Amino acid sequence: MKYTPKQAPEGINTSTEHPLKELVLLLGSTLAIILGLIYFVIISTDYLVKYIPVSVENEIFNNKFTNFSAPSAIQELQKQEEYLNDLVESLQVAGEIESHKFKVHIIVNQAPNAFAYPGGNIGVTTGLLKLLDSENGLAMVLGHEIGHHLARDPIKGIGRGVIIGIFVYTVLGIGSDEWIQGLIGELTMASLMSFSRDQERAADQIGKNLIFQHYGHTRGASEFFEKINSTENKFIDSINYLNSHPSTEERILSLKNSMDDNKELKPLPDFLVLDSRS
Amino acid sequence: MILTNLENVPDRKIIEHYGLVQGNTIRAKHIGRDIFAGIKNIFGGELRGYTELLSESREEATQRMIEQANSMGANAIVNIRYSTSSVAQGAAELYAYGTAVRVEE
Amino acid sequence: MIELSIFLLLLVVGYIFGHWGEKKHFRSIIKRELEMLHVPVVTLKSYPPLTRDVDGVLVSGNVVVSIDHFKKFLASLRNLFGGRVTSYETLLDRARREAILRMKSSAIEKGAEVVINTRIETASISKNSAGNGNVGSVEVVAYGTALIPKSIYKEQN
DSSP: OEEOOOOOOTTSSSOOSOHHHHHHHHHHHHHHHHHHHHHHHHHHHHHHHTTSOHHHHHIIIIIISHHHHOOOSSHHHHHHHHHHHHHHHHHHHHHTOOSOOOEEEEEOOSSOOEEEETTTEEEEEHHHHHHOOBHHHHHHHHHHHHHHHHTTHHHHHHHHHHHHHHHIIIIITTTOOHHHHHHHHHHHHHHHHOOOHHHHHHHHHHHHHHHHHHHSSOTTTTHHHHHHHHSTTHHHHHHHHHTTSOOHHHHHHHHOOGGGTTSOOOBOOGGGSOOSOO | OEEOSSSSOTTOOEEEEEEEEEEEEEEEOOHHHHHHHHHHHHHOSOOHHHHHHHHHHHHHHHHHHHHHHHHHTOSEEEEEEEEEEEEETTEEEEEEEEEEEEEOO | OHHHHHHHHHHHHHHHHHHHHHHHHHHHHHHHHHHTTTSOBOOOSOOTTOOSSEEEEEEEEEEEEEOOHHHHHHHHHHHHHOEEOHHHHHHHHHHHHHHHHHHHHHHHHTTOSEEEEEEEEEEEEOSSTTOSSOOOEEEEEEEEEEEEEHHHHHHHO
C-alpha cells in the first residue's frame, strides 16, 4: 500500500466557540438559578417558620445557648441593663404584648447599633447609649427591636440560613467545587445577619406605636436616625445600617410627626452616660 | 466508513493509507445525574445515567475520528483503539484513534 | 471577600495567558505537522511496504500540559448543566498532537520512514483532586516502533 500524506482539518476535535461567550452563558444561568432558588427558599421558610411557637424558640436559644441570655458580666453595666429591661417591660405593658418575654443585653462597642436575636433577646451597644439624649429616642430603638421579635424576624433569618445550608451541602456538595459553596456561604451569612427593608419598615411602625402608647406622643422617634445622619462619623456609622435598611431620610420622614414638636422629651438618667471607657 | 480493530479489513486489500486519525470528546454529567448517583451509591447497582453518558461520549469520539478520516478521503479505519481517562472532576474523556486507509471495493 | 478577588484574578490571568499560549502552541503544532507529514504514524502492527531490511526501534514522545484556573472554572460550571466541556477539548487536543509530534521528531532523527503500532496513553496528574486551588495537569505519552531502513541504521551505530 502506498502512503498519501494528508493533514486533517482543524475544528473537528476542538470547538471554535469563544470561551468568554460560554463563560457568560453558563455563569449567567447558574446565578439566575441560584438566586431563584434562594428567593423560593426565603418565601417558603418565612411561611413555615410561623409554625414554630415562641416557647420553642425561647427554649432553644435561651436554654441551650446560655451565652445569649446571661446578664452582662461587667459590673458597671448591670445597672444600665436593669434600666433597659425595665424600659422594655413598660413598653410591653403599654403595648399589651404577652406573647414574648424580652431581655436586653448591653454590648461594648463604639458603633451605635441595636440587634434583635432569637429567644426574645435584644442587644444594644454602648455606642448607641452614648449617642442618644432622650429616653424617648432610646425607647424607639427598643420598640423597633421588639417589633422585629413580634414579626418573628430573627427566627426567620435562622430558618433561611439553615435551609440554604442544607441545600448547598446535600445537593451541590455531591461532586462540586468550593467556589459555589463559598458563594452560597457568603449569601447565607448575609441573609442571616440582616433583615429585609420591608421588615425594617414594619419594625419602625411597631416601635412608633409602642412609644405612642407609652408616652402619649411620638416625639423623639426619629432621634437615632437624625443623630446618625449628622455625626462626623456619619459614613462609618451608617454603613452598619445602610446595607439592608431603608435610607435614613426615609425613616426620619416616616417617623416624624410635626404635631408633636412641642411635646416634652424625657431625658436619660445620669448613670446611663458612660465615661471614657468604650 | 468501515471500522475495525483488526490489522486489516477481512477479505479486502488496503490500497492506500493516510496515517493516524483521532477523535476525542469530554463530556460532563449534569447536576441531576450527580444527585441520582449520590443516592444510588447507597444502594449499589448500575449507574444508568453514567453508562449512557459514557457510551454517548464514545459515539461522539468515534464520529469525530470518522470525520477526520472522511476529510482525508479514506473509506475505512483499521486498528482502532479506545482510551478513557479522567482529566476533570466529574467529566469523562474518551479518545479513539486508528489508521485511516482506503480499501479496494 | 479577599478570596473572591484572588479567585477572579486567577481567572483573568488564566484566561489571558492561557488563550494566548494556546493560539501560539496551535500555530507551532500545525507548522510542525506539515513539516513532518512525510513520515506517517500508524496503529498497524505490520507495514507491508517495509518488511525486509528494516530495524524496529521504540520511540516515544510525551508532554505534560497544565490546566489553568479559567479552564477549571468553566469545567465546573459545565458540570452543573452537562454537555461538552469545550475548554478541556483544546487542551487535550494540543497535548496529544504535541506528544505525537515529539515521537515523530525522535523517529525522524533516527532516520525512520514510518512509525508503526503507535499507542497513546493519557493520564491526569493532580496533587489533590478537589484541592484548594490546585489545578491538575494532563500527561500524554505516545509510543511506537520506528522502522528504520538497515542502511541508515548501520550508519548511526
